[in-house]
Amino acid sequence: MNRGGSGPAATGSFGVDDLTVAYHGRVAVAGVDLEVPAGTVTAVVGGDGAGKTSLLRAMVGAVPPERGRVRRPSSTQIGYLSAGPGVWRDLTVAENLEFSGTAYGLGGRALRERADRLLARTGLAGAADRLGAQLSGGMRQKLALAMALLHEPALLVLDEPTTGVDPVSRAELWRLVAGAAAAGAAVVLATTYLDEAERAAWVLVLDQGDPLLAGAPDELVGGVPGMMFDSPSRPDRGASWRRGARWRTWSRDGGAAPPGARRVDPDLEDAVIVAALDRHARAAAGARDGRAA
Amino acid sequence: MSATAPPREPRTPPLAEARAATMRFGALTAVDAVDLRVLPGEVVGLLGANGAGKTTLIRCVLGLIRVTEGEVLLFGEPPSRATRARLGYVPQGLGLYEDLTVAENLEFSGRAFALGHRDRDGGTAPADPLASDPELAAVGERTVGDLSLGQRRRVAFAAALAHRPDLLVLDEPTSGVDPLGRAQLWDTIRAAAESGAGVLVTTHHMREAEQCDRLVVMADGRVVADGTMADIVGSRATVKVAAGRWEDAFAALEDAGLAAALVGRTLRVPSAGRDEVATALRRGGVEAEVELVPATFDETFVALAGRAGGA
Numbered sequence: 377m378n379r380g381g382s383g384p385a386a387t388g389s390f391g392v393d394d395l396t397v398a399y400h401g402r403v404a405v406a407g408v409d410l411e412v413p414a415g416t417v418t419a420v421v422g423g424d425g426a427g428k429t430s431l432l433r434a435m436v437g438a439v440p441p442e443r444g445r446v447r448r449p450s451s452t453q454i455g456y457l458s459a460g461p462g463v464w465r466d467l468t469v470a471e472n473l474e475f476s477g478t479a480y481g482l483g484g485r486a487l488r489e490r491a492d493r494l495l496a497r498t499g500l501a502g503a504a505d506r507l508g509a510q511l512s513g514g515m516r517q518k519l520a521l522a523m524a525l526l527h528e529p530a531l532l533v534l535d536e537p538t539t540g541v542d543p544v545s546r547a548e549l550w551r552l553v554a555g556a557a558a559a560g561a562a563v564v565l566a567t568t569y570l571d572e573a574e575r576a577a578w579v580l581v582l583d584q585g586d587p588l589l590a591g592a593p594d595e596l597v598g599g600v601p602g603m604m605f606d607s608p609s610r611p612d613r614g615a616s617w618r619r620g621a622r623w624r625t626w627s628r629d630g631g632a633a634p635p636g637a638r639r640v641d642p643d644l645e646d647a648v649i650v651a652a653l654d655r656h657a658r659a660a661a662g663a664r665d666g667r668a669a
Numbered sequence: 670m671s672a673t674a675p676p677r678e679p680r681t682p683p684l685a686e687a688r689a690a691t692m693r694f695g696a697l698t699a700v701d702a703v704d705l706r707v708l709p710g711e712v713v714g715l716l717g718a719n720g721a722g723k724t725t726l727i728r729c730v731l732g733l734i735r736v737t738e739g740e741v742l743l744f745g746e747p748p749s750r751a752t753r754a755r756l757g758y759v760p761q762g763l764g765l766y767e768d769l770t771v772a773e774n775l776e777f778s779g780r781a782f783a784l785g786h787r788d789r790d791g792g793t794a795p796a797d798p799l800a801s802d803p804e805l806a807a808v809g810e811r812t813v814g815d816l817s818l819g820q821r822r823r824v825a826f827a828a829a830l831a832h833r834p835d836l837l838v839l840d841e842p843t844s845g846v847d848p849l850g851r852a853q854l855w856d857t858i859r860a861a862a863e864s865g866a867g868v869l870v871t872t873h874h875m876r877e878a879e880q881c882d883r884l885v886v887m888a889d890g891r892v893v894a895d896g897t898m899a900d901i902v903g904s905r906a907t908v909k910v911a912a913g914r915w916e917d918a919f920a921a922l923e924d925a926g927l928a929a930a931l932v933g934r935t936l937r938v939p940s941a942g943r944d945e946v947a948t949a950l951r952r953g954g955v956e957a958e959v960e961l962v963p964a965t966f967d968e969t970f971v972a973l974a975g976r977a978g979g980a
Contacts (some may be wrong), residue, residue: 382766415916417931424818512719539845541966542718542873546972547930554931556921558916568845569966571875575932582849593933617852618859620880621712645848647874652849 388563390414390435390531395444397430404430406585407444411578412531414562415552419568419576421648427457427585428566432535435564444642448531452480462520465509469500469519472508473526480527482669487526494522497552499660514545521552533540534565538572550575567639570644581648589651593644600642602628607637615653627648670760682745682975683708684836684867685730689739691726699725701890702739707836707867714881718974722890723871729836730869731758743834754782757818757834757866761841763825767814771824772799774813775831782832798827819850827855837861837868843877855880875967888974898966905964905972908946910936912957922946930968939968940975 390412397405406425412418412435420428427508433439434446436456448454463472473494477487479522495501498518503511511519517537524532534553538546550572557563574593581589581596589596605625611617613635616625624646625634633639642650683706699721702820707713708944717723718888728734732748743752758764765774775798787900799806805827807942821844829837836964842858843851858880870881880882884901886894894901914917915934922938927949929936947959964972 415936423850424845426847456773514719540873542974543875543970545720546873547928547967548931549970551928554929557931558919558923560916568847569874569876577933581897610710618855618880621859621882648848649852652847658850 383544389447390449390564391447392431392434392441393445393447395431395434395446396419396442397427397434397439398442399430399439403442404585405434405582408580408587409612410580410590411562412562413566414530415557415560416577417474417557417563417565418578418580418581419567419573419574420582421570422582422588423568425584426582428582429535430585432456432533432564432566434553435531436533448527452527453530455524455532456550457517457520457524457534458539459539459566460516461508461516462507463511463516465507465539465615467508468505469495469508469511470504472519472523476523477526482527490526490528494525497555498522500550503588513543514548517541517549518545518552521549525556526651530561532561532563534563536566536568538567538569546572563630568649574644579644581651583655588655589648596647597642597644600626600647602626602650603630603633604640604642604646605633605637609633611635611637615650617649624649626653683742683915684744685869686742686839687730687736687739688742690726690729690741691734691738692729692734700736701889703887703892705885705892707869709865710862711869711876711883712862712868712870712881714878714884715869715887716873716878716884716970717887720759721887721974724867726887727840731756746893753802754832755835757829757832757837759822759825759829759837759839759842761844763821764827765813765821765825768812770812771805771816772809773826775799775828778828779831785848792859799901802827817885821848822850822854823857826854830857830861833864833866834861835866837866837871839868839876841872841874842870844872844874851876855965867979875965875970878966886970886973893973901973902964902966902969905969906961907968908938908941908943909960909962909963910938910946910950910957912936912950912955912956917953917955918950918957921950921955924953927947937962937968939964939972941957 391410393409393446395405395408408431413557420431422428432439433567435448436454467475473491477491495504500515500518504514504643521537538549553563567573567576577592579593606626613634614625614627616623685707687703687705689702690700691702703726715723729736732753741748744755746752790810799809805823808816808820813824843854858868870877872878883897910918915936916934919929927938928939929938942960943959950957
């Protein structure tokens with residue numbers, strides 16, 4: 377560890393600088409910078425094994441950085457929804473909230489009032505006496521989010537809050553997340569879904585622990601180099617992939633359009649695919665040069 | 670199937686068909702008079718909130734449970750062991766043996782399906798997926814439990830496709846996979862459809878729904894929409910709000926009981942009219958641009974699922 381460690385930071389300057397996280401020498405996150413400003417939602421996107429969970433665990437102090445710095449508030453100012461169940465199965469909904477609130481030093485009327493307000497806003501008021509184990513996936517995630525929000529943290533860290541949740545519950549979860557950001561919290565959440573990341577003010581795309589893309593969704597889409605085409609059949613030139621029954625083709629130099637193709641504006645999905653293809657191409661070229669040398 | 674079965678022609682009949690299919694569990698009607706058709710070459714998405722009846726309908730189509738009323742036909746006949754041999758199914762849990770190697774998993778499923786089944790070309794031996802997929806062959810001797818999720822999904826696809834099924838049933842087939850890996854999986858799904866298979870995909874995800882030719886939306890056990898994504902969204906609109914400070918606009922809308930969704934630094938209010946939104950903002954003392962924009966499929970879906978009573 378060089379600059380190692382972490383420390384409390386003033387509101388509004390949370391994030392990580394040149395963060396590397398490793399487990400027994402295996403690097404999970406490599407040299408990542410991320411700013412998590414107050415009053416906004418920041419998304420960390422990637423597939424399974426991209427390093428999202430490791431980054432968020434480092435953010436909350438659950439894993440020490442191998443290198444780099446984490447800027448976060450004191451632990452009582454952090455709300456964390458971890459990947460996985462996140463609620464106590466043998467406690468009722470109300471007991472889960474009470475337990476979690478007590479752990480953050482809340483009690484008495486303040487705790488009751490906040491718990492009641494969150495129960496109402498999550499639509500869980502009618503299920504207050506139900507055991508955690510008896511909740512549907514969507515209800516469980518709403519309870520876990522309510523538990524993370526209860527002490528009104530300055531930094532809210534959510535690890536795949538909507539995975540396995542249906543679109544109706546997902547919309548309700550996002551409303552709570554937006555509410556926390558509107559009230560001034562710095563929110564960072566991990567997701568595997570780009571349509572969800574598009575709702576964030578800033579997106580960091582991770583690929584096997586490395587930052588692949590970072591920026592506001594509009595900037596990332598606007599920054600796709602070359603040209604994107606849509607065609608009914610697979611073109612014989614350029615990098616192409618399916619979009620429904622049709623094909624998307626990316627041409628780096630913007631060369632001639634494939635036959636029957638029309639030029640289209642890329643979306644975030646295209647931007648990430650292009651960046652991944654570009655990285656793979658460069659890695660392959662690097663390997664060839666390495667062998668040649 | 671008997672030797673006198675009519676030759677299968679493209680486009681006729683549906684590979685899977687539910688006619689007024691109804692499934693009751695005691696007093697609960699999980700599937701209520703549902704019509705569903707999957708044609709050869711077609712990728713159909715089945716969507717619904719949790720509890721909408723998707724899983725029960727799929728179980729009826731797979732022949733795992735029998736409908737209480739109505740009818741389910743697979744390849745023109747009631748589901749049976751014979752129809753099972755013409756199905757490929759990838760459940761959300763993938764259904765692989767984690768402590769067997771990739772090659773062993775594929776051999777096991779290949780043998781299970783090769784029994785008594787003649788494939789589309791009239792041959793009897795299933796294709797060896799490792800021979801046609803070098804990337805899969807490269808991990809052939811590794812145990813499935815050691816692979817990444819994307820690789821495991823490819824193995825599950827290969828296992829489900831090796832016997833060249835006529836109907837492929839997939840549960841959130843690309844969940845948890847990065848966009849490039851997802852594009853590769855959809856390539857496989859589309860190739861199966863182009864060779865004449867029908868595909869039924871259940872999903873919660875709009876990016877997956879976007880890949881389908883046609884969508885069937887269920888709510889409360891019933892089909893509430895059926896068509897292309899554009900058909901289903903139709904002329905539906907959403908109110909878009911752009912304010913100097915989105916958080917003030919959000920607070921004003923919440924105070925008025927209007928659910929606003931945050932997208933970047935703008936808000937979308939799908940469930941209210943433009944005037945209602947403008948009034949709420951004015952009352953909250955918030956200046957903002959308010960305009961009607963076309964609804965997204967996600968917004969349409971939530972409205973459809975919510976109107977039916979929801980979960």
